[in-house]
Amino acid sequence: MTQPQFTDFYTILPFTILVVWASLLLLADLFIPRGRKGITAFLAAFGLAGTMGYAITQVGLSSIGFNGMVVLDGFSTFANILLLLSGLFGIALAHGYTQRMGIERGEYYTLLLFSVSGMMLMAQAADLIIVFLALELLSIPLYVLAAFNRKTQSEEAGVKYFLLGAFATGFVVYGTALVYGATGHTSLYGIFSAASQGTSGLLLSIGAALILVGFGFKVAAVPFHMWTPDVYQGAPTSVTAFMSSGAKIAGFVALLRVFATAFPSISVDMTGILWIMSALTMVVGNFVAISQTNIKRMLAYSSIAHAGYILMAFVPYGNREVVSVSIAAGLFYLLSYVLTNFGAWAVVMTLEKAESKGLEISDYAGLAKKYPTLAAAMTVFMLSFIGLPPTLGIVGKFYLFRAVIAGGFTGLAIIGVLTSLVSAYYYLRIVVNMYFREGDPTIENEPGLAFTTAITAVATVVFSFVPQWLFLLASTALLR
Amino acid sequence: MNSVPVDYYVLLSAILFTIGAMGVLIRRNPLIIFMSIELMLNAANLVFVAYASVLKSFSGQIFVFFVIAVAAAEVAVGLALIVQIFKAKKNINIDELNSLKG
Numbered sequence: 001m002t003q004p005q006f007t008d009f010y011t012i013l014p015f016t017i018l019v020v021w022a023s024l025l026l027l028a029d030l031f032i033p034r035g036r037k038g039i040t041a042f043l044a045a046f047g048l049a050g051t052m053g054y055a056i057t058q059v060g061l062s063s064i065g066f067n068g069m070v071v072l073d074g075f076s077t078f079a080n081i082l083l084l085l086s087g088l089f090g091i092a093l094a095h096g097y098t099q100r101m102g103i104e105r106g107e108y109y110t111l112l113l114f115s116v117s118g119m120m121l122m123a124q125a126a127d128l129i130i131v132f133l134a135l136e137l138l139s140i141p142l143y144v145l146a147a148f149n150r151k152t153q154s155e156e157a158g159v160k161y162f163l164l165g166a167f168a169t170g171f172v173v174y175g176t177a178l179v180y181g182a183t184g185h186t187s188l189y190g191i192f193s194a195a196s197q198g199t200s201g202l203l204l205s206i207g208a209a210l211i212l213v214g215f216g217f218k219v220a221a222v223p224f225h226m227w228t229p230d231v232y233q234g235a236p237t238s239v240t241a242f243m244s245s246g247a248k249i250a251g252f253v254a255l256l257r258v259f260a261t262a263f264p265s266i267s268v269d270m271t272g273i274l275w276i277m278s279a280l281t282m283v284v285g286n287f288v289a290i291s292q293t294n295i296k297r298m299l300a301y302s303s304i305a306h307a308g309y310i311l312m313a314f315v316p317y318g319n320r321e322v323v324s325v326s327i328a329a330g331l332f333y334l335l336s337y338v339l340t341n342f343g344a345w346a347v348v349m350t351l352e353k354a355e356s357k358g359l360e361i362s363d364y365a366g367l368a369k370k371y372p373t374l375a376a377a378m379t380v381f382m383l384s385f386i387g388l389p390p391t392l393g394i395v396g397k398f399y400l401f402r403a404v405i406a407g408g409f410t411g412l413a414i415i416g417v418l419t420s421l422v423s424a425y426y427y428l429r430i431v432v433n434m435y436f437r438e439g440d441p442t443i444e445n446e447p448g449l450a451f452t453t454a455i456t457a458v459a460t461v462v463f464s465f466v467p468q469w470l471f472l473l474a475s476t477a478l479l480r
Numbered sequence: 481m482n483s484v485p486v487d488y489y490v491l492l493s494a495i496l497f498t499i500g501a502m503g504v505l506i507r508r509n510p511l512i513i514f515m516s517i518e519l520m521l522n523a524a525n526l527v528f529v530a531y532a533s534v535l536k537s538f539s540g541q542i543f544v545f546f547v548i549a550v551a552a553a554e555v556a557v558g559l560a561l562i563v564q565i566f567k568a569k570k571n572i573n574i575d576e577l578n579s580l581k582g
Binding site for chain 1: 486490493497500501504510513514517520521523524525527528530531535537539540542543546547550553554557558561562564565568
C-alpha cells in the first residue's frame with residue numbers, strides 16, 4: 001500500500017474535472033435566474049466539451065492508479081469520448097425541449113453531468129468496489145431525471161426505474177460478495193489471478209452470473225427488460241434519449257471489462273448463458289416492437305433489440321484470439337448505435353407536442369411532403385437501425401457478425417441476420433407513413449434538435465463510406 | 481478461536497437474499513419492495529464481513545461501508561419519489577401505477 005500520488009489523479013483526470021465542474025455548476029446555478037437556465041446548459045456543455053478535449057489528449061496513454069482501483073487504457077479513453085459525446089447530445093436535445101414542456105430547471109444539467117461522470121468512472125473501474133460506486137453514481141441522477149416532468153406520468157416512470165434499478169444493484173452487490181468470497185479479491189486483476197489457479201469454481205460462477213443479471217437489467221437485456229418500455233415512454237423524451245445511449249454504453253463497457261479481465265477462466269460456463277441471452281434479446285425485442293403504435297415504445301423495444309446485437313460481441317470473450325476483434329466490433333457498433341439513436345430521438349422530439357401528443361406512428365403521415373429534409377434524416381436513421389446501406393448500421397453489423405463467426409458462433413450470426421430482416425418491417429413502417437400517407441404534421445423549430453439531427457444524419461452516412469478510420473480507432477481500444 | 485463455519489453465514493445470506501428478491505417480486509407496496517431491496521443488500525454485506533474475517537482481508541469490510549453509504553443515498557432519492565407519487569395519487573399501490581402499460 002502506498003500513499004496516493006499526484007500521478008494517480010492523472011489516471012482519472014477527465015472524471016475528476018467533470019465532477020469538480022458539476023459541483024461548481026450546482027453552486028453557480030443558484031445565482032442564475034429562472035428563465036435564463038440556458039446559461040446553465042451552456043456551462044454544462046462547456047464543461048463536457050473541455051473534458052472531452054482533455055480526454056482526447058489521453059489517446060494512447062495507459063496507466064493504473066490508486067493501487068489498482070482505476071485504470072486508464074485505450075478502451076476507457078474510447079468509452080470516455082463516446083460518453084462525453086452522448087452527454088453533449090443530451091444537453092443539445094434537452095434545452096429547448098424542457099423549456100417547451102415547462103420543466104426547465106438548472107438541476108437537469110447538473111444531474112446529467114453527474115450521471116456522465118459516473119459512466120466515465122465505470123469505464124475506468126478496475127475494482128468491483130469502483131464498479132459498484134460508479135453504477136450508483138450514474139444511476140441515482142438518472143432516477144431523478146426520469147421523474148423530472150411532474151405534469152405527466154414521469155414520476156411513475158421514475159419510481160419504476162428506481163425500484164428495478166435498485167433491485168439490479170442488489171444482484172450486482174451480492175454477486176460481487178460471492179466473487180470476493182471465492183477469490184479473496186475485489187480487484188479485477190486479483191480475481192483473474194486467483195481464478196486461474198482454480199479456486200472454488202462454483203461460488204465464482206454463481207457470483208459472475210449474478211453480476212451478469214444485475215448488468216442485464218441495466219442494459220435492458222431479455223429477460224430483464226420489462227421496465228424498459230414503461231420507463232422510456234414515461235420519462236421526458238430528452239432523458240430517454242440520453243438514458244438509452246449513455247446508460248447502455250456504460251453498462252456494456254463495464255460488462256466487457258469485468259468479464260474479459262476477471263472471468264476468462266469460467267468462460268465455458270458463461271458463453272452458453274450469454275449466447276442464450278443475446279439470442280433471446282434480439283428475438284423478443286424485434287418481435288414485440290412490431291405491435292407497437294407509440295413511437296417511444298417502439299424505439300424502446302428497438303433499443304432492447306440492439307442490446308441483443310451488442311451482447312453478441314461478448315459471446316466469444318473467452319477466446320484469446322478473437323476477443324480483441326470482438327471488443328473492437330462491439331465498440332464500433334455502440335458508436336454507430338449512439339449516433340443513430342440520438343438522431344432518431346431528435347426527430348421524435350421535433351414532432352412531440354405537450355401532454356405526450358404527437359407520439360403515435362400515424363402522426364408521421366405526410367411528413368415527407370411538408371418537411372422533406374426531416375423525413376430524409378429519419379429515413380437515414382431507420383435504415384441505419386435496420387442495417388442497410390448507405391449508413392453506419394450496416395458497417396457495424398458487418399463487423400459484429402464477422403467477429404462472431406470468427407469466434408465460431410455462426411448460429412448466433414444467422415439469428416442476428418434474420419431478426420434484422422424482421423426489424424425492417426417496423427422501421428420501414430415509419431418510412432412508409434412519412435412518404436406514402438397523407439397527413440398534416442407540425443414540427444417544433446429548435447436549433448438544438450435541428451443541429452443534432454443534422455450532425456448525426458451526416459455522420460451516419462459519411463462514416464459509412466470511410467468506416468476503416470473509425471474501426472481503426474476502435475481497434476486501438478485495448479484492455480490493459 | 482473456534483468459530484462458526486463460513487458456510488453457515490453464506491447459507492443464511494442466501495436465504496436472506498432469496499427472501500428479499502421474492503419480496504420485490506411479490507409485494508405490491510413500494511415501501512415494502514424497498515425494504516426487500518435493503519434486505520438483499522444486507523445479505524451481501526453479511527457475506528462480505530464473513531469472508532473478510534475468514535480471509536483476514538480488509539477489502540470486504542471496506543466494501544460494506546460503501547454499500548451502507550450508497551444505500552443511504554438511494555433511500556433519499558427513492559423515498560422522495562415515493563412521497564411525490566403519494567401526493568399525486570393518495571395511494572402508493574404498485575398496481576395503481578398503470579398509466580404506462582407494460
